[in-house]
Amino acid sequence: MKDFNIYVTAKAGIFDPAGAQAEGALHNLDLKMIEQVKIGKFIQLRCDDSTSLDNVRQACDKLLANPVIEDYRIEPVSED
Template sequence: MKKYRIFVTGKQGIFDPAGKTAQNALDNLGYEGIKDLKIGKFIQMNCDDAVSVEAVTEMCEKLLANPIIEDFRIEEVGA
């Protein structure tokens, strides 16, 4: 069994409404000193040993991330 962790984040300069909203809400709650807050996706995948990092990259490009506005990073857990 292989485990992958995938981090999907908005590209530099792409507006992140969820992150901005959370940042404003924290500000309204009285938390000071937050300069920037971005919200992306954290994907955990368990799969057969046969699934290569190349295959996972392809899955990200085709389905899990939107390559036009998002970057992704793949980590193999315990590799």
């Protein structure tokens, strides 16, 4: 088994409505010290051993991320 973690975040300059909403809500909860919230996706893949980084990139570009408004970072997970 090969595992990969993927971190999907909004590109710089793209509005993140969920993050903005969370910011306001935290301030209402008296957690005003939290000044900025950005909410992205944390995706964990479990793949068979034949999987290449290129396969994972394809999965991101075609389905898991929206390359127009999101950046992603792929991190191979070492087995323990």
